[in-house]
Amino acid sequence: MFAKLAISGALVLLFAGGARAETIAEKAQVCAGCHGENGKPVDKTIPTIWGQQAGYLYIQLRDFKRGDRKSEIMQPIASTFERDDMLAIAEYFSQKPWPDLGQPRASKEVAEKAINASRSVGCPACHLDRFQGDGTVPRLAGMGRDYLAKTIADFRTRARANNPGMSDLMLATSPDDLAALVDYLAGL
Amino acid sequence: MSIMKGRAAFAAMIGVGLLSGVAIGQEVKQEQKSVVGNANVPPVTQEQLNAADKNAKDFLLTNGNYAQTRFYPGKQISRDNVKNLHVAWIFQTDVKESLETSPIVVDGVMFVTTSFSHVYALDAKTGQQLWHYAHKMGPITVYCCGPNNRGIQVLNDRVYLATLDSKLMALNAKTGEVVWTTNIADPELGYSETMAPTVIKDKVLIGTNGGEYGIRGFVRAYDAKTGKQLWNFNTIPENSVGVWATKDATGRDMHRNIQAEKDTLAKIGDPYAKLGGGVWQNPSVDLATNRIYFVVGNPSPDLDGSNRPGDNLYTNSLVSLDLETGKYVCHFQYIAHDVWDLDAVSPTVLVNVKGKDGKTIPGVIHAGKTGHIYVHDRKDCSMIRFSEAMVPQENMWVLPTKEGARMLPGANGGVEWSPIATDPGQELAYAINLHQPMTYHVENSPYPNGKLWLGGAFKVIPSEQQSGNITAVNYNTGKIKWQVKTPEPMIGGILATAGGLVFTGEGNGKFAAYNSSNGKELWSFRAGAGVNAPPSSYMIGGKQYIVVGAGGNTQLDYKRGNNIIAFTLD
Numbered sequence: 001m002f003a004k005l006a007i008s009g010a011l012v013l014l015f016a017g018g019a020r021a022e023t024i025a026e027k028a029q030v031c032a033g034c035h036g037e038n039g040k041p042v043d044k045t046i047p048t049i050w051g052q053q054a055g056y057l058y059i060q061l062r063d064f065k066r067g068d069r070k071s072e073i074m075q076p077i078a079s080t081f082e083r084d085d086m087l088a089i090a091e092y093f094s095q096k097p098w099p100d101l102g103q104p105r106a107s108k109e110v111a112e113k114a115i116n117a118s119r120s121v122g123c124p125a126c127h128l129d130r131f132q133g134d135g136t137v138p139r140l141a142g143m144g145r146d147y148l149a150k151t152i153a154d155f156r157t158r159a160r161a162n163n164p165g166m167s168d169l170m171l172a173t174s175p176d177d178l179a180a181l182v183d184y185l186a187g188l
Numbered sequence: 189m190s191i192m193k194g195r196a197a198f199a200a201m202i203g204v205g206l207l208s209g210v211a212i213g214q215e216v217k218q219e220q221k222s223v224v225g226n227a228n229v230p231p232v233t234q235e236q237l238n239a240a241d242k243n244a245k246d247f248l249l250t251n252g253n254y255a256q257t258r259f260y261p262g263k264q265i266s267r268d269n270v271k272n273l274h275v276a277w278i279f280q281t282d283v284k285e286s287l288e289t290s291p292i293v294v295d296g297v298m299f300v301t302t303s304f305s306h307v308y309a310l311d312a313k314t315g316q317q318l319w320h321y322a323h324k325m326g327p328i329t330v331y332c333c334g335p336n337n338r339g340i341q342v343l344n345d346r347v348y349l350a351t352l353d354s355k356l357m358a359l360n361a362k363t364g365e366v367v368w369t370t371n372i373a374d375p376e377l378g379y380s381e382t383m384a385p386t387v388i389k390d391k392v393l394i395g396t397n398g399g400e401y402g403i404r405g406f407v408r409a410y411d412a413k414t415g416k417q418l419w420n421f422n423t424i425p426e427n428s429v430g431v432w433a434t435k436d437a438t439g440r441d442m443h444r445n446i447q448a449e450k451d452t453l454a455k456i457g458d459p460y461a462k463l464g465g466g467v468w469q470n471p472s473v474d475l476a477t478n479r480i481y482f483v484v485g486n487p488s489p490d491l492d493g494s495n496r497p498g499d500n501l502y503t504n505s506l507v508s509l510d511l512e513t514g515k516y517v518c519h520f521q522y523i524a525h526d527v528w529d530l531d532a533v534s535p536t537v538l539v540n541v542k543g544k545d546g547k548t549i550p551g552v553i554h555a556g557k558t559g560h561i562y563v564h565d566r567k568d569c570s571m572i573r574f575s576e577a578m579v580p581q582e583n584m585w586v587l588p589t590k591e592g593a594r595m596l597p598g599a600n601g602g603v604e605w606s607p608i609a610t611d612p613g614q615e616l617a618y619a620i621n622l623h624q625p626m627t628y629h630v631e632n633s634p635y636p637n638g639k640l641w642l643g644g645a646f647k648v649i650p651s652e653q654q655s656g657n658i659t660a661v662n663y664n665t666g667k668i669k670w671q672v673k674t675p676e677p678m679i680g681g682i683l684a685t686a687g688g689l690v691f692t693g694e695g696n697g698k699f700a701a702y703n704s705s706n707g708k709e710l711w712s713f714r715a716g717a718g719v720n721a722p723p724s725s726y727m728i729g730g731k732q733y734i735v736v737g738a739g740g741n742t743q744l745d746y747k748r749g750n751n752i753i754a755f756t757l758d
Contacts, residue, residue, distance in 0.1 A: 054327040059376075068637070087327060094327075120648045124745045125333045126640070129285065135329030135352075164633030165400070165640025172592065172629045172645035 024092045031093070034073070039099035044146035051098030055136035057090035060162075069162040103145055105187040106180070114184030117177035121169045131185055141188035148182045220282050220306075224363050225319030227309040229297040231344045231361075234389060238475055244686075244732070247293040247724040250339050250384040251607050252683075254473040255538035258609035260725040263686040264732035269757055270689060270701045270711045276733060276756040277315030281308060282322070284750040286334040286720070287739025288680070290384065290607075291752065293726035294342055294361075300737065300752050301337040301384075305351035308752075309364060312735075313728045315754060319364035326353040330638060331380040332400040334742025338469075339384035343412055348392050350381035356394055356410055370415035372396065377638040378403045386470045386480075387412055388511065393480065395423075395467025399503075399531070402488040402641045405465030407480075409514060419514030423465035423484045423502050428458055430499025433524035437562060438574055442585045444525055449497035459496040462635050464488030465503045469535040469605055472552065474566060478511045481552045481566070483532035490529040490599075491588045491630050492643025499524035504531045506554055506562070506569055518569035522556055527588055528628055529599040529646060530557040535607045537617070542664040544572055553663055555608045555619045557601035558584075561661045575666040578602065578659040579623045588644055592627030599646035600624055600677065600743070607722050609684035611704055616660045616669060618690050618704070622677030622744075625652040658682070658692055660707060670707035679741055681722025683734075691734055693719020695746030699736055699753075717749020731756050 031049065035041050039050030049057060063069040064078035065086075078086070106114065118124060126137045133139035140148070154160035155170040170178065232248060240246070241253035244262030252258045265273065281287075285303035292299045298312040305323040310316065329335070329352045340347045346367060347359040354375045358367040372394065373379035378401025386393040391409040398405065405423035410416065432446050464487045471482035484507055487493075487500040501519070504526045508517040522532055534555045541551030541563050550566040559579040563572045582596040601622045608619045630644040648654070656678035660669040674694050682692040684704055693699040699719040700712035718740035725734050734755045740748035 055329060058327060066637075090327065116650045119745055120650055121645055122648075122743070125743045126331075128335070128742060129745075129748050134335055135325075135327070135331070158633075162636070163639050164631070164636050165642045167633070168629070168631040168642050169645050171631060172647050 024088055028089060028092055036099070039096055040101060041144060041147070044144050045150050046144070047147045048099060048101070048143055049093045050096035051139070052094060053133045053135060053138055054090040054094035056133065056138040057093055058086050059136050061086040061090065063162040069160065098139070098142060101142060101144055103142070103186040106184040110180045110183050113177060113180040117173055117181055121173055131188060140185045143185060145182060145186035148185055152178050152182065220322040222322045222364060223317070223320040224365055225309065225317070227297045227318040227362050229294050229309070229361050232294055232342045234343070237343065237388065245727045246295060247291065247726045249341060249386070250290040250292070250470050251535055254388065254475060256470065256472040256535050256607065257537055257539065257612065258607055258681070258683050258722070259611055260683060260685045262725060262727055262732050263688070264727070265685065265689065265734065265757060266687040267689060267703055267710060270687070272757050273701070273711050273734065273755045274758070276754040279308070279310055279315040279317070279752040281306065281750045281752065282320070284748050285739065286336050286742040286748065287737035287750070288336045288338045288382070288721050289737050290339040290681070290722045291724040291735045291737070292340060292342060293724065296728050298735065299340050299342065299347060301339050301349070302739070302750070303335040303337060305337050305349065307340055307347065307349055307359065307364065310752070312726060312733065312754070315752070321359055321364040323351050325351070326375065328375045329353050329380060330375055330378045330401060331382070331397060332640065336382040336742070338382055341385055341387045343387040346412070348385040348387050348412070350383060350385055350394050352380050352382065354379045354381050354396070356385065356392060356415060358412070358415065368415040370410060372408070377401070383468045384470060386473065388473055391418060391511070393471055395482065397466050397468045399464035399466040399485040399488055400490060400640055400642060401638055402462035402635050403464060403466065404461055405467055405484060407467050407471070407482060407509065407514070421509055421514045421516070423467055423507065424460045424463045425501055426458065426460050428460040428463055428498055428501045429453065430501045430521070430524060433499055433521065436585065437520070437522040437571055438560065440584055442523065442525065443587050449525070452495065453497040456495065458498070462488060463496055463500055463503065469533055469607070472536045472538045473511065474538055474550070479508050479517055480511050481506065481508045481536045481538065483507070483534070483536060483554055485533055486526055486529045486531035489641040489643030491527050491628060491646070492632050493525050493527045494632055496525070500526070506532065506536065506552065506564060508569055520564060520569040520571055522558070522562065527630070528585065528595065530597065530602070532556055533605045534603045537608060537610055538566065539610055539612055539663065541572065553617060555603035555617070557597065557599070557603060559597050559602035559621060561608070561617050561619060561663060563663050563666070573666045575661045575663070576668050578619060578621045578657065578661070578668065578671070588628035588630035590630060592629045592647060594625065594627050594649065596625055598622070598624035598626030598648065599628070600679070604679050606679055607681045609682045609690060610663070611684045614705065615662050615664045616704070617663050618658065618660050618682050618684055620678035620680065620682055620692055621657045621659060622679065623655045623657070624677050625649045625654070656694070658690070658702065658707065660704070672702065672707045672709070677744060679744055680720035683723040683725060685725060691723045691736070693721070693723070693736060693738070695720060695741060695744055697738065697747065699738070713755070715749070715751060715753060717751065718746030720746055
């Protein structure tokens with residue numbers, strides 16, 4: 001379904017864009033098909049890219065193109081981009097405001113469990129204070145709950161293969177602790 | 189077919205929109221701006237730098253002087269009057285994130301740095317900002333342990349800075365304006381900079397971070413006037429195999445399977461190209477012999493040794509080079525084929541030590557993550573002795589497992605990057621330590637193109653009590669003279685003074701002075717954020733000041749802040 005959305009979005013732009021040079025904002029409209037018109041993804045397993053760290057977005061596009069990160073939707077799109085395209089798109093989305101997905105805050109008990117688990121393997125060392133991310137490390141605070149859960153699960157099976165260090169850390173953390181982390185991060 | 193058309197057309201449109209997209213991004217990005225100023229700072233000569241160990245007015249080098257003793261020669265603030273120490277001023281930076289800066293003071297002007305590679309010039313008497321260099325960070329930064337910066341150095345009229353996006357820069361010391369910029373290495377492959385450069389004889393010496401990303405480490409010299417590279421020393425030689433050492437520096441068996449490693453070597457060859465070996469703390473410089481001494485960090489990946497057969501030279505080693513040429517002089521490896529990340533990071537210190545025969549010789553000492561202080565002969569890097577362990581050691585060297593094997597110390601040490609201080613008159617070295625019980629986990633994965641490459645995980649055991657300590661070690665006997673326990677693991681650094689004091693801080697915001705002979709606490713202050721940076725000291729108008737950053741720490745998740753706090757007596 002998402003593939004159809006993405007492709008139809010691209011086709012709409014194709015027809016609209018013939019007469020004049022388009023801004024990056026217009027070009028990036030295709031991304032809205034899945035990632036949302038207002039930055040809120042249309043499906044809960046799709047990541048928020050508005051306000052995400054530019055370096056991270058660039059690396060993901062790069063990895064989709066290389067095939068290091070698998071996605072039937074993103075791989076064909078990214079495979080046509082050059083490095084500068086990816087940097088520009090990444091910068092564009094990084095400047096958008098991070099959307100509030102309205103996810104509930106974790107309970108105190110769950111938050112404590114999550115914080116202990118995150119300190120145990122050193123999550124804040126890369127994702128920084130309050131999980132805001134920086135550079136090539138993503139913001140996790142307020143990310144969609146289902147996307148977080150799916151990503152962690154994919155890291156654990158190495159289906160998400162473009163960051164084996166993350167897989168190692170997720171494998172060293174218990175499913176119980178990871179469930180708490182998902183709730184905690186989604187509610188930040 | 190229609191899919192292909194759509195995809196190609198979309199790509200073309202993105203390509204057309206490229207330039208405008210960059211422009212939009214730059215317009216809307218709310219960045220902190222540099223503030224050009226006018227700091228009335230005189231040029232710093234090489235002669236001044238050479239004599240920094242005797243200069244109580246200034247604090248010219250990250251660790252006090254080229255020997256890196258962190259022994260400040262002023263003694264106005266003493267054991268008798270330190271109880272009267274109070275805040276002279278507090279400067280709040282624009283960046284509230286991990287602070288690891290060593291304040292540098294030149295004739296009343298202070299230079300401090302913050303996370304994300306900002307530099308401030310301040311009036312060291314009042315804390316007033318003179319200029320602010322806000323580095324325009326590239327989009328690609330890759331670092332494991334916080335966006336830290338540990339400081340700058342000044343030579344002549346230039347301030348030298350290395351940035352998180354792996355650039356080396358010279359700034360105008362008076363104004364903060366950029367004089368030159370040189371790209372050191374590609375951040376996309378895991379290279380970054382957090383250390384202060386060491387500048388000597390028109391050479392800017394710099395290493396690199398990246399031991400968690402499969403880099404090939406180096407130490408380089410750049411021309412201080414132009415930024416042109418003068419020499420490069422790869423910390424991982426093309427023959428990194430070594431002597432198949434089975435025991436660590438202290439004689440403990442490391443449980444290596446040498447035959448399995450030899451079989452792997454025969455299959456894959458020498459793994460030198462992505463073997464890590466970062467150098468991210470300053471070298472000491474022996475002015476008499478023109479040699480530098482530094483320590484090399486862990487191999488990549490940290491915990492999985494299965495695809496890196498051999499001793500992994502020169503990881504986890506003390507290394508000495510010729511300053512003029514960058515040629516190898518000697519090395520000593522503490523842990524061959526490390527699979528615990530218990531590497532060598534705290535900066536080396538040059539002091540005279542008693543050799544094995546009891547005669548005083550030029551020595552070089554280093555505090556390891558293992559919790560030992562190692563004492564070496566400066567001539568050939570050989571080890572003379574190692575100290576009693578400053579932290580609990582248990583189950584060394586159990587190999588990491590999938591489920592996790594418990595071993596002490598944890599992977600942060602012992603002594604992390606925190607510089608030690610020494611008091612040569614008392615023959616003491618002062619180190620701050622961590623005690624963090626951990627399990628060591630191993631996983632196998634191929635080189636991930638500059639991504640985090642741990643080869644497993646080191647995991648704090650939440651149910652076990654953590655703590656820290658300040659330890660004074662007699663480096664001529666290896667015995668612990670005194671130890672003060674702290675409630676949390678310690679990271680940041682320490683300063684010893686001729687006033688008979690040591691100053692250091694904790695993650696809970698406590699900053700305190702201790703009697704350097706017995707560890708008795710004589711004064712303390714609560715900063716409100718973690719004090720996890722090395723203190724400095726200086727004099728203005730006949731008054732001695734102590735200054736330290738209170739910004740917390742990313743790696744240990746200590747409370748963040750943005751304060752530079754100076755203290756003095758009435």
